[in-house]
Amino acid sequence: MQHTVPQEPGGVLILAGTPIGDVADASPRLRQTLREADLIAAEDTRRLQGLLQRLELVTTARVVSYFEGNEAARTPELLAELGAGQRVVLVTDAGMPSVSDPGYRLVAACVAAGIRVTAVPGPSAVLTALAVSGLPVDRFTFEGFLPRKGGERSRRLRKLATEERTMVFFEAPHRLAEFLTDAAAALGADRPAAVCRELTKTYEEVRRGGLAELAGWAVGGARGEITVVIAGATPLEADPAAAVEEVQELIAAGTKLKPAVAEVAERTGVARNALYQAVLDARRG
Incomplete structure (x- = not known):
């Protein structure tokens, strides 16, 4: 039936x-x-x-x-x-x-x-670019189009400097060289990346290399739909003693204790509570 x-x-x-x-x-x-x-x-x-x-x-x-x-x-x-x-x-x-x-x-x-x-x-251009990029795809973040203005774009990229997941971006072809130049300055000239152009189309092209190298290539001009995949940051090994010194330097420059601890903990990966206690112990010692 x-x-x-x-x-x-x-x-x-x-x-x-x-x-x-x-x-x-x-x-x-x-x-x-x-x-x-x-x-x-x-x-x-x-x-x-x-x-x-x-x-x-x-x-x-x-x-x-x-x-x-x-x-x-x-x-x-x-x-x-x-x-x-x-x-x-x-x-x-x-x-x-x-x-x-x-x-x-x-x-x-x-x-x-x-x-x-x-x-x-x-x-999906996002998943297709990830798959062919040759970069780690077990964890990733999609950032889409960044701001068109150079200053705003650079600030966003600096905030992503410690992002450990692979990052995916969309960019217009006429802004690609500027985007890659800003990314190289914020994330490192040798940070591995892939520029994926015209995915699944007749003239599909995937360029892989360091950000500075890719920026130099893009100056010659790129056409079509662009997806950029950039490797995440290498995890930093936490150094509690160095983190305490950084907090102390910020405090000496006028930053309050808690904001200084929060900033350094986020940047270094040292646990906030442990860092706060270590700074207090250093003061007593």
Whole structure:
């Protein structure tokens, strides 16, 4: 006897991952989801039409735009459609919606309204770049696009100088050389990294090397979609005696005891409570 799965009441938001380059990566489930949608919200409706043509798909779904500039206004409209029981599919230009792309605002609104959210998994530039980078991938952090202004970008990179996990960034090709130069200054010229360009496309390229070396290469110009993977910092061996001296120097320069201990503990890896007690003991001694 054949059993059918009952349809859930109410609408459903489906985050559909689209190919990041090679259209052959489109899954059968993505094709089915696009065919059966009631409404498709696309970051770029022209890109969506191009994808449908390449997939030789026809859909009766109504298509609307959903991008950074109209997210705030469009989200209530999509919530109303979902509340009316519509099957709404969200697609971006490439990869998974809401991952450094439009989608988070709508997902959060659906969760708050009790509307079901699911996904059709698809290609990801983040995971693909990690996989081919040759760098450790057991632990990583996704940093997306850093600030465009050089000063703000450098400050963010300095904060990541002690990050021990492999880091993944997106960057525009015309800013790549500046980004890598700033990263070399903040993280070290020899810090291993990989620049992944045009992943899964015809002219895919992965350049591996130290940050300074890659910055020199990028000065010649790079084109296409860029994902940068940078190795994490080598863990520092804690030196309690040196940490106590650092705290004492900060105090001598005018920093209060607790803030000085907190700053040095974070930078050196020495346990805060143990460092605080060691400083007190040094004072008594």
